[in-house]
Amino acid sequence: xxxxxxxxxxxxxxxxxxxxxxxxxxxxxxxxxxxxxxxxxxxxxxxxxxxxxxxxxxxxxxxxxxxxxxxxxxxxxxxxxxxxxxxxxxxxxxxxxxxxxxxxxxxxxxxxxxxxxxxxxxxxxxxxxxxxxxxxxxxxxxxxxxxxxxxxxxxxxxxxxxxxxxxxxxxxxxxxxxxxxxxxxxxxxxxxxxxxxxxxxxxxxxxxxxxxxxxxxxxxxxxxxxxxxxxxxxxxxxxxxxxxxxxxxxxxxxxxxxxxxxxxxxxxxxxxxxxxxxxxxxxxxxxxxxxxxxxxxxxxxxxxxxxxxxxxxxxxxxxxxxxxxxxxxxxxxxxxxxxxxxxxxxxxxxxxxxxxxxxxxxxxxxxxxxxxxxxxxxxxxxxxxxxxxxxxxxxxxxxxxxxxxxxxxxxxxxxxxxxxxxxxxxxxxxxxxxxxxxxxxxxxxxxxxxxxxxxxxxxxxxxxxxxxxxxxxxxxxxxxxxxxxxxxxxxxxxxxxxxxxxxxxxxxxxxxxxxxxxxxxxxxxxxxxxxxxxxxxxxxxxxxxxxxxxxxxxxxxxxxxxxxxxxxxxxxxxxxxxxxxxxxxxxxxxxxxxxxxxxxxxxxxxxxxxxxxxxxxxxxxxxxxxxxxxxxxxxxxxxxxxxxxxxxxxxxxxxxxxxxxxxxxxxxxxxxxxxxxxxxxxxxxxxxxxxxxxxxxxxxxxxxxxxxxxxxxxxxxxxxxxxxxxxxxxxxxxxxxxxxxxxxxxxxxxxxxxxxxxxxxxxxxxxxxxxxxxxxxxxxxxxxxxxxxxx
Ligand SMILES: Nc1ncnc2c1ncn2[C@@H]1O[C@H](COP(=O)(O)OP(=O)(O)O)[C@@H](O)[C@H]1O
Ligand SMILES: [Mg+2]
Numbered sequence: 001x002x003x004x005x006x007x008x009x010x011x012x013x014x015x016x017x018x019x020x021x022x023x024x025x026x027x028x029x030x031x032x033x034x035x036x037x038x039x040x041x042x043x044x045x046x047x048x049x050x051x052x053x054x055x056x057x058x059x060x061x062x063x064x065x066x067x068x069x070x071x072x073x074x075x076x077x078x079x080x081x082x083x084x085x086x087x088x089x090x091x092x093x094x095x096x097x098x099x100x101x102x103x104x105x106x107x108x109x110x111x112x113x114x115x116x117x118x119x120x121x122x123x124x125x126x127x128x129x130x131x132x133x134x135x136x137x138x139x140x141x142x143x144x145x146x147x148x149x150x151x152x153x154x155x156x157x158x159x160x161x162x163x164x165x166x167x168x169x170x171x172x173x174x175x176x177x178x179x180x181x182x183x184x185x186x187x188x189x190x191x192x193x194x195x196x197x198x199x200x201x202x203x204x205x206x207x208x209x210x211x212x213x214x215x216x217x218x219x220x221x222x223x224x225x226x227x228x229x230x231x232x233x234x235x236x237x238x239x240x241x242x243x244x245x246x247x248x249x250x251x252x253x254x255x256x257x258x259x260x261x262x263x264x265x266x267x268x269x270x271x272x273x274x275x276x277x278x279x280x281x282x283x284x285x286x287x288x289x290x291x292x293x294x295x296x297x298x299x300x301x302x303x304x305x306x307x308x309x310x311x312x313x314x315x316x317x318x319x320x321x322x323x324x325x326x327x328x329x330x331x332x333x334x335x336x337x338x339x340x341x342x343x344x345x346x347x348x349x350x351x352x353x354x355x356x357x358x359x360x361x362x363x364x365x366x367x368x369x370x371x372x373x374x375x376x377x378x379x380x381x382x383x384x385x386x387x388x389x390x391x392x393x394x395x396x397x398x399x400x401x402x403x404x405x406x407x408x409x410x411x412x413x414x415x416x417x418x419x420x421x422x423x424x425x426x427x428x429x430x431x432x433x434x435x436x437x438x439x440x441x442x443x444x445x446x447x448x449x450x451x452x453x454x455x456x457x458x459x460x461x462x463x464x465x466x467x468x469x470x471x472x473x474x475x476x477x478x479x480x481x482x483x484x485x486x487x488x489x490x491x492x493x494x495x496x497x498x499x500x501x502x503x504x505x506x507x508x509x510x511x512x513x514x515x516x517x518x519x520x521x522x523x524x525x526x527x528x529x530x531x532x533x534x535x536x537x538x539x540x541x542x543x544x545x546x547x548x549x550x551x552x553x554x555x556x557x558x559x560x561x562x563x564x565x566x567x568x569x570x571x572x573x574x575x576x577x578x579x580x581x582x583x584x585x586x587x588x589x590x591x592x593x594x595x596x597x598x599x600x601x602x603x604x605x606x607x608x609x610x611x612x613x614x615x616x617x618x619x620x621x622x623x624x625x626x627x628x629x630x631x632x633x634x635x636x637x638x639x640x641x642x643x644x645x646x647x648x649x650x651x652x653x654x655x656x657x658x659x660x661x662x663x664x665x666x667x668x669x670x671x672x673x674x675x676x677x678x679x680x681x682x683x684x685x686x687x688x689x690x691x692x693x694x695x696x697x698x699x700x701x702x703x704x705x706x707x708x709x710x711x712x713x714x715x716x717x718x719x720x721x722x723x724x725x726x727x728x729x730x731x732x733x734x735x736x737x738x739x740x741x742x743x744x745x746x747x748x749x750x751x752x753x754x755x756x757x758x759x760x761x762x763x764x765x766x767x768x769x770x771x772x773x774x775x776x777x778x779x780x781x782x783x784x785x786x787x788x789x790x791x
Contacts, residue, residue, distance in 0.1 A: 038096035039072035045095050046071045049607045054112030057127035058608065060099040061113060070097040071610040082613040086595050089126055089613055099608060101127050104145030123147040125693065135695050146691040152684035152700065159677065160578075167571055217351040218418045224336055224348075224391025231263035232308060232394040232425045232541065233298050234284065240292035241276075241283050241450075252450055253279045256514065257293070259445060259455040261427050263393070266413075266420040266440075268458070269429045270479065271447035272487040277429045278314060280447060281396050284427070285311055287655065298541060307335070307548040307657035308541065310387030314398040314429075316379045317652045318386065320368040321569040322562065324358050324378075325349065327366060328385040333558050334658055335390035337547045352389055355415060356381045357408065365569070377404045384412065390656065393544065394425040402431055413437045430479075438479035448486035451510035465493075468512065485509075548657065555659045559666025567670060574674065577638045581678035581707075582685050584630040589689025592623060624768025625743040627686075628706065632734030634678060635707045639714025640726040642671055647723065671711060679707040694771075702770045709763035710734050741768045 039045050048069045054060035063069050072095030074082060081090045093100045102108035106115050107128040118124035122131035123144040134140035136151030241254035254276045261267045269277045282288040284295060294301055318327050329349045336345055353362050358381055366382055367373030374382070384400050395416070401409035413433075417440055420426045430437070444461050446454040454461055462478045465485055470493040472481045485493055486509065550558065567574060603612045643650070654660050683700045692699060714730035721729050741764025750756050759765055 038070070039098075040092075040094050041073055041075055043073040045073075045097065046610065048099075048610060054099055055605050055608050056110055056129040057102050057108065058099040058112050059102050059106075059108045059115045060111075061115075062097055063099065063112075067097045069099045069608070070095055072098045085614060085616050099611070101604070101611070102129070105143040107131050117143050118145070132693075135697075146693075148691065149687060149696045152680065152687060152696055156681055156684045159680075163575070163578075167575075215418075217348075217355045217415070218422060220348045220351055221388075221391045221419060221424075222422055224340075231298075231423055233260065233262055234295065234394070234425065234427075235260040235297075235299070236284060236293065236295045238293040239280070239283055239290050239295065241279050241288060242291040254283060254290075254447075254450045255510075257445075257447070257452045259452075261425055261443075263423045263425045264420055265442040266417055266426045266428065267443045267445060268433070268438075268441040269427065269445045269447065270431075270433075270483065271453075272483060273431075275447040275486075276450035277447055278398055279450070280445075281311075281398055281427065281429060285309070285396060285655075287311075306655060307545045308393040310390055310392030310395045310656060311652075312384050312387050312395075312397040312400055313652060314402075315648075316376075316383040317648050318366050318379060318382050319562075319566060319646065319649060320366050320371065320373075321566045323363050323365055324374070324382050324385075325353060325362040326562070326565065327382055328353060328389045330558060330562050331386040331653075332389035334550055334555055334653075334662075335548060335656065336550075337391075338550065339547070348391075349389055352385055355411075356385050356388075357411065358382065358385065377408060380404060381408070381412070387656070388415070388419070390548075392424065392656075393541075395419065395427070397426075397428045399429050399431055401433070401437070406434055409434070410436055413440055432483055433479045435477045435479070438477065444482075446482065446486055448509065449506040451506055453486050453506070453509045453513055454482075455513075468509075549659070552659055552662055555662035556665045556669075559662050560669050561666075563667050563670030567674065573638070573641065577634075577674060577678050578681050580634045582681035584634040585682035585685035586689065588623075588626050588630045589686045591626060593689045595619075595690075620771055621741075621743045621746070621768050623690075624764070624771045625738060625741050627703070627771070628738030628741045628764040628767055629735065631679075631682065631703065631706050632710055632738045633731070634682060635675070635710035636714045636730040636734040637727050638674065638678070639711040640718040640730045642667060642711070642718075643715045644718030644723050644726040647719070668712075675707050675711055676704065679704040682707070692771075702767055706763055706767045710737070713737065737762045738764050741765050743768065 037043060037045070048071050050068055052060070052063040052065050052068050054063060054069065060069055074090060074094045078090040078092060078094055082088055089101055089103075091100070091103055099112060102115060102124075104126045105118050105124055107118055107124045107130055108115050110129060118128070118131050120142045121134055121138075121140050123134055123140050123146050124131050125145055132147070134144070134147040134149065136149055137154050138150060139148040237258050239254060239257040240252065243251040243253055245251055257280060269280060271277050279288065283290045286295075322330070329346070332345050332349050333342075336348070340348075350359075353359050358378060361374060361378060365373045366379060380400065380403050384397065387395060387397075397416070400412055400416075404412065413428075416426050416428060420442065428441075430441075433441070438458065441458045443456060444454065444458050445452070446461070454464060456464065461482060462472055465482060466472055470481075470485055472478060472493060481493055486506065488506070549555070603609050603615055650663060653663065680700060683696070683703045686703075687696055687699060694702075713733060714726075717730040717733055718726040740759050740762040742759060747756060747759055747765070750759050
């Protein structure tokens with residue numbers, strides 16, 4: 001300082017440089033001693049401009065009209081630093097008249113005569129012309145070169161504490177649940193005593209006979225089904241289903257099945273395993289396309305009126321995360337006629353639950369085969385309940401009694417019989433019914449090897465086989481005897497009347513039915529069908545269908561509520577999703593942490609470009625790529641899970657008239673919270689470590705949108721591939737989308753291939769471009785807005 005003072009007084013007082021001498025770097029003093037050159041190295045400087053203009057973001061204390069900004073060849077140390085990829089700004093001026101970039105933590109107001117420390121609550125990255133306000137809650141002491149926004153972190157901590165509270169203190173959600181539960185007066189309205197509360201020895205068919213809950217449910221269903229005009233009569237003629245195997249092998253799974261199923265009757269489809277029973281109902285309901293034959297409803301060849309038909313599949317397709325009641329109630333809320341009030345629907349559902357003997361487990365989760373909560377039989381009854389709750393006009397059930405104990409099986413059949421008495425057309429596949437069940441069936445369709453062996457009244461079936469020469473005693477279970485006969489196990493039933501004492505083959509039994517009795521019966525049936533065609537009006541059916549189902553907006557609401565309930569019970573998956581988001585953000589943040597907030601450095605604006613340090617053109621677009629990949633990994637798997645896990649349920653519901661769009665909108669809305677939280681955790685940790693210049697809100701929004709895109713993409717992938725392949729495929733698709741973000745190959749390259757449109761379709765391009773434009777072009781106008789074109 002003393003030397004500086006002496007020089008000031010003795011020699012070059014005219015130099016404006018001396019106004020800042022006391023603040024300048026000590027090396028300036030060495031410049032003073034190099035008598036002939038204003039450069040530190042003693043080399044000849046190059047004039048950058050003829051005026052004394054200082055570019056924004058630069059510090060030019062010594063320049064004036066006589067001494068325009070100059071470039072000085074740098075010293076070895078400075079040159080070495082300028083060639084580094086990070087922290088490569090040489091803070092020492094290399095010459096008396098050389099402008100230098102405003103250092104981090106300082107700002108240099110326009111004109112470049114002052115270099116001021118960044119005030120508290122602001123941050124000043126390298127090349128700042130004015131201090132920037134730190135956003136939200138922050139840590140920005142005086143002299144900050146970057147902002148440390150902790151708004152996001154504060155929000156995240158608060159949310160995480162709340163989530164932990166909900167998990168650690170389960171009574172919180174229980175209280176909420178209590179609000180959703182049935183009001184007390186509705187429970188009181190059910191008069192019948194649940195079967196479970198009765199002693200098991202009493203649980204026999206006599207109790208079922210007097211079980212007034214059944215009557216109550218039937219009464220309730222009557223309102224939904226209606227009693228008059230609309231009925232469903234289904235006719236099928238020569239129905240066939242053929243599969244083509246390897247080397248042109250043809251497998252006739254179903255052949256020439258003809259007949260009808262009428263409203264008010266309970267038709268049982270019987271046969272041994274592999275007889276074609278499930279295939280028959282699938283073809284009948286249009287779930288499998290018949291390769292031959294015609295199906296018609298009320299005399300008109302048409303597809304099924306899905307809203308009026310209930311189909312209970314062989315496998316129990318229920319939501320394991322919901323309770324028994326929630327599963328059944330959802331179906332009722334969506335599918336019952338519009339006029340029903342919430343209270344009426346709840347009463348109807350409760351009566352049904354009692355009739356299905358599920359009241360003691362109504363608030364238990366259904367579970368699945370891997371995590372069982374209910375028994376297989378109880379789950380089956382839930383599956384049946386889902387259809388019965390909708391009061392269908394036609395009900396098709398694939399083995400509803402399999403897996404149930406004898407009493408429960410009988411109670412189910414009695415329920416079905418009561419519904420058929422109301423005018424419901426019930427078709428039910430039964431594997432091997434016990435005697436009481438068999439005798440309570442109205443009609444039987446017997447299949448063997450895909451061929452029709454018999455279709456007619458149950459009571460006539462035994463005499464039909466007796467007429468063929470089989471001996472069926474009155475003591476034995478006729479159902480067992482008939483199944484044995486059509487399966488070829490005829491030894492016990494052979495009688496002297498049997499032609500040549502040889503049992504019939506399936507083909508001969510089918511031919512006998514077709515040619516002899518069958519032909520006659522078929523023509524009788526056809527006559528009946530002709531009569532009923534006048535009777536059952538399709539218009540009435542259409543009107544009944546139009547009344548069915550909650551309005552679209554309510555369906556969306558119910559689907560949303562259901563999805564929320566589901567998610568709230570998948571705690572581990574939910575927490576994992578958030579943790580994965582946080583870890584991904586943390587990792588990417590760590591990858592750029594060493595850059596100390598200097599995410600990209602370009603070439604200085606003209607005319608100061610000569611002063612530029614080495615540039616890393618690839619860094620920002622590479623960061624876009626890294627972000628895309630990390631988000632792809634964090635969001636793809638949960639996206640697949642959202643839909644892929646319940647594809648079968650979706651098919652079941654939409655096949656029975658649920659609105660597809662309501663399901664999807666409900667699902668999508670329900671995932672917003674998850675996506676929002678996961679991307680918030682990603683952004684918070686990323687922002688803390690990478691300290692980007694972009695405002696936190698903007699950064700969050702760009703990440704949120706990309707998360708959302710990947711979620712949607714994974715969801716779409718899970719729809720078209722099988723459940724086990726979904727995660728892998730979604731992962732690879734999100735990787736491709738990430739790479740197609742414009743980094744490698746770059747947009748300028750693909751433009752020359754005329755394939756830019758493919759890249760533009762990928763959301764990664766938008767994410768990268770947003771990063772680039774905000775990091776570089778939008779926020780640092782004086783410093784870096786120059787020749788850089790990363791993509
Ligand atoms: N999509 C299919 N691919 C191959 N075989 C099938 C298909 N559908 C049915 N089958 C075969 O057709 C036969 C009848 O099946 P199914 O109708 O399920 O019998 P079940 O009477 O036991 O319900 C079985 O042998 C089954 O293997
Ligand atoms: Mg089957």
